[in-house]
Amino acid sequence: xxxxxxxxxxxxxxxxxxxxxxxxxxxxxxxxxxxxxxxxxxxxxxxxxxxxxxxxxxxxxxxxxxxxxxxxxxxxxxxxxxxxxxxxxxxxxxxxxxxxxxxxxxxxxxxxxxxxxxxxxxxxxxxxxxxxxxxxxxxxxxxxxxxxxxxxxxxxxxxxxxxxxxxxxxxxxxxxxxxxxxxxxxxxxxxxxxxxxxxxxxxxxxxxxxxxxxxxxxxxxxxxxxxxxxxxxxxxxxxxxxxxxxxxxxxxxxxxxxxxxxxxxxxxxxxxxxxxxxxxxxxxxxxxxxxxx
Amino acid sequence: xxxxxxxxxxxxxxxxxxxxxxxxxxxxxxxxxxxxxxxxxxxxxxxxxxxxxxxxxxxxxxxxxxxxxxxxxxxxxxxxxxxxxxxxxxxxxxxxxxxxxxxxxxxxxxxxxxxxxxxxxxxxxxxxxxxxxxxxxxxxxxxxxxxxxxxxxxxxxxxxxxxxxxxxxxxxxxxxxxxxxxxxxxxxxxxxxxxxxxxxxxxxxxxxxxxxxxxxxxxxxxxxxxxxxxxxxxxxxxxxxxxxxxxxxxxxxxxxxxxxxxxxxxxxxxxxxxxxxxxxxxxxxxxxxxxxxxxxxxxxxxxxxxxxxxxxxxxxxxxxxxxxxxxxxxxxxxxxxxxxxxxxxxxxxxxxxxxxxxxxxxxxxxxxxxxxxxxxxxxxxxxxxxxxxxxxxxxxxxxxxxxxxxxxxxxxxxxxxxxxxxxxxxxxxxxxxxxxxxxxx
Numbered sequence: 088x089x090x091x092x093x094x095x096x097x098x099x100x101x102x103x104x105x106x107x108x109x110x111x112x113x114x115x116x117x118x119x120x121x122x123x124x125x126x127x128x129x130x131x132x133x134x135x136x137x138x139x140x141x142x143x144x145x146x147x148x149x150x151x152x153x154x155x156x157x158x159x160x161x162x163x164x165x166x167x168x169x170x171x172x173x174x175x176x177x178x179x180x181x182x183x184x185x186x187x188x189x190x191x192x193x194x195x196x197x198x199x200x201x202x203x204x205x206x207x208x209x210x211x212x213x214x215x216x217x218x219x220x221x222x223x224x225x226x227x228x229x230x231x232x233x234x235x236x237x238x239x240x241x242x243x244x245x246x247x248x249x250x251x252x253x254x255x256x257x258x259x260x261x262x263x264x265x266x267x268x269x270x271x272x273x274x275x276x277x278x279x280x281x282x283x284x285x286x287x288x289x290x291x292x293x294x295x296x297x298x299x300x301x302x303x304x305x306x307x308x309x310x311x312x313x314x315x316x317x318x319x320x321x322x323x324x325x326x327x328x329x330x331x332x333x334x335x336x337x338x339x340x341x342x343x344x345x346x347x348x349x350x351x352x353x354x355x356x357x358x359x360x361x362x363x364x365x366x367x368x369x370x371x372x373x374x375x376x377x378x379x380x
Numbered sequence: 381x382x383x384x385x386x387x388x389x390x391x392x393x394x395x396x397x398x399x400x401x402x403x404x405x406x407x408x409x410x411x412x413x414x415x416x417x418x419x420x421x422x423x424x425x426x427x428x429x430x431x432x433x434x435x436x437x438x439x440x441x442x443x444x445x446x447x448x449x450x451x452x453x454x455x456x457x458x459x460x461x462x463x464x465x466x467x468x469x470x471x472x473x474x475x476x477x478x479x480x481x482x483x484x485x486x487x488x489x490x491x492x493x494x495x496x497x498x499x500x501x502x503x504x505x506x507x508x509x510x511x512x513x514x515x516x517x518x519x520x521x522x523x524x525x526x527x528x529x530x531x532x533x534x535x536x537x538x539x540x541x542x543x544x545x546x547x548x549x550x551x552x553x554x555x556x557x558x559x560x561x562x563x564x565x566x567x568x569x570x571x572x573x574x575x576x577x578x579x580x581x582x583x584x585x586x587x588x589x590x591x592x593x594x595x596x597x598x599x600x601x602x603x604x605x606x607x608x609x610x611x612x613x614x615x616x617x618x619x620x621x622x623x624x625x626x627x628x629x630x631x632x633x634x635x636x637x638x639x640x641x642x643x644x645x646x647x648x649x650x651x652x653x654x655x656x657x658x659x660x661x662x663x664x665x666x667x668x669x670x671x672x673x674x675x676x677x678x679x680x681x682x683x684x685x686x687x688x689x690x691x692x693x694x695x696x697x698x699x700x701x702x703x704x705x706x707x708x709x710x711x712x713x714x715x716x717x718x719x720x721x722x723x724x725x726x727x728x729x730x731x732x733x734x735x736x737x738x739x740x741x742x743x744x745x746x747x748x749x750x751x752x753x754x755x756x757x758x759x760x761x762x763x764x765x766x767x768x769x770x771x772x773x774x775x776x777x778x779x780x781x782x783x784x785x786x787x788x789x790x791x792x793x794x795x796x797x798x799x800x801x802x803x804x805x806x807x808x809x810x811x812x813x814x815x816x817x818x819x820x821x
Contacts, residue, residue: 130477131476218644234644236801241803327794329804
């Protein structure tokens, strides 16, 4: 095996095609988009060079700034919830259900395989009011409350979007973290128990530190996917009411394809890339410091 | 849902698409050839791009191809393509930049105006000039022609529909409550109050699509400030933040706060709203004359077509507008590509102008902007009523967003849910919209 990978020709033959496809489909468009962010217009009206004007526009565009915050807040809340719920589930699998967790694991994981748009339509109907009132409001009515139109307010829409995200993805993070927990040697936990560490203390001082690497990767993974949230918020309420739950991705899409403003849309895409990069770097830095300590 | 799925796919390849588009842009930089539009070359087929949401048009053109226009179809066979309404601007922009526009295609409102992307590049045929050459200009109803010209700034769309908009109402409920057709906005509000007290929803409202709500703001503006009110805003002669414009937004906000649109209207979709009206749960519904296809469908219309009435948006006390200025539109823009406009395409155009009006009315009860050249019998009652109203119209007005750019239109419609739920003041709503319009100048 070592001889095979030591041969440059082999490496070239094995990696070459993939690399070419990757560069053509990924790097070239990204560079192209980067270039476009200095232009104004679209393919039909033609492009005019505007220098950094699009960047100036981004920081003075109230909708862009609002979208930036929607993306950040959604990413923070979604990641926090996903990881905490996933971790709690993983602990449940390992310490409470033990060998019998297979069924629950599958059941909780199941929503992950459903298309996001279908899930969003499901939740739309769950919280709907009026002619076709959904079960959530029926329950509220049952307890004497008045029907709430969740999707008419930003907070309501955001809350529904978050619950939806938790429901559909916590099973995935639970499985991811579960495998991390399985890697902790039984002897370590056993000896900690003998030393008198139980329950919360065991989790806090033994389990969490030992599963830190997988926890960090889960957080990075989750951040990067939730920062790029698009389909769930689009299908749930089209980024509304108003533009109050429009994330950067959706705003970018609308700018490019509904308003035919490719240049500015590329600028928004670039800002999103920078944002993802910053988040990843921040997490890596804090985690490497922790690993040293 | 199909739209959403395709959007999802689209964003996945959006980066790649941007590249492709840009590559294509390099090759088709030169444009303007509108001067000698008629000298185009016939393509291999009469390709027509229509919206998924409008299957009627596709079906009727096919019917023409096998019937009245079979000779034209033999010379140049009809080929249908469709696109989701929401993706029209994107698809047409792409096709145009790749020099691959179909002969006859749907386009976004702002694209075909003289300053729009297609208009600027000479990619839309001037129908008035060509139809006159073909000797069939008379086949376009003057009202429809003037509506097309006032929306798009030039005669660049064929009026496959000629819609008027107003308030559909349930005569039975009105009779039961002893109400008559209101002629002023105050009367309308008073009636709505009585209807609500009687346990009906006053206005079935498709708040999810938002336009039925913004239309009310527009109509109020046209009634209070006259038919040129929105043009004045576009020309910079007036601002949406002027007190009278803000008052329109406030009036509609008040309607929502009074519960006249029904519970949960913000997330109610078109099908649910139509159903509420046609099953007698709601007494009124603001919609266009295209609702006729639902009303004439016996399986949908439970209240009976005799019980359906249509009234214009009422007058506003002391306003400059008049109740008989109906809001009208001529459907989505259906343009023709001048580069493909050869003699055979011309024959197709002539045949459509000659025959479409009668066919659409006979087959689907659609009132179009084409003259009806054959007598059509067995027209449904509600269709007859609309036809009568259309023929009596002297002056029409546009709709709220008609002259706005794509982004301002989207802003007007997305923010209206914030306005009606009281999360945004009428003043803020109008000032954000004005800022959007200003930014596009």
